[in-house]
Amino acid sequence: MKDEKPHLIEEYEITPYTLLISPITYGSKTYSHIVELDDEYISPFKPIDIIKKSCHYFGVSYEGRKEGTRQLIGVTHKAPIAINPTSSMFFFPTTSPLRPHCIWVSLEHIERFSRVDMSHTSVTFKNHQQVDLPISTSSFENQYMRTVFLKDKLIQRIEETERKYFYLHSHAASEKTAKFRKYKEDH
Template sequence: MNTVDHYIINQKTIMLTGEYDNYGNLFTKVIEGNHCILVKQSPLKLISDTMHYYGHNLKGAIEGAQSILGKIQMCPIMVSSEQDICLFPHKSPMHADCIWFSYKHVIQARTEEGYTLVELSNGHFLKIKIRLYSFNHKKQNAGDLRRILQDRSKSTVALYFKPRKEYRLSKDSVMAKLGSK
């Protein structure tokens, strides 16, 4: 496993989770494609640094997501709308073993022997201890957030302000002003 000091979450990032080293330091294990990378940062620090890289911040992303989806706990975050990177946690991010999934890299999930088996875009499966309903609900929230933000970024808002009569310009009044100089 490759160990690095810093990492930027990108379109190839499938998931990330906390992992302690032999000395008790919390690192982040990142799955990118078929590669596993160990980053010398906690998951929340890595997410926060990535968001700063893309010109956003974690607190704002959480507040924005909650303003769109309601005051839900463990809400998904849009790391970068431009890069189409939306992450959702499988449990509270305060837990070191919380797994952050990239929405577009989760193919499907199903129940298997009391666990949820998650199929990832790299062809691998991950068995996690969470009810299928809960996992699918978290994924659905991420999908809703992603779709709403994409729709909002595509729409253009046209505002029309009716000018007050005393400020209305006409060709005659402009020509008269130009001719009087």
């Protein structure tokens, strides 16, 4: 991470620039350390609260996104979340989101990851920032692959819907053109 001190902010919604959200402890309270491409922030909210608030910001509930993940890929435990699929904002937890030390990682920004030791994984983001996370590499890879699978399934559904819409729209347009030609011939 950077050497600069993170900015304290009151409100935060996940953006396409968010790399990860990790918990930090201030006294007896859990805050969030938010890492973006070019900046870092401290929020007085827990990481799960930021995930939930960000889902609501994009018009869905966290519970609805969890249920969508279960429907699409059958994952219920440590489920990846599509905060906003149209902006490729897919996040996955490093442990159960109910645990206080759960870190949320953005799929989109991961360049590579490698094993540090039995219980730590080094993650390098596309902007060359590197962070060691307290998760085994096999667990991290499992979470990563689940999130890739979720993203692929959602993109397939979106593209399928767009193809159907395009077909119906172009089919209706060609029918209107044919009716117009027939009308012109008859008059």
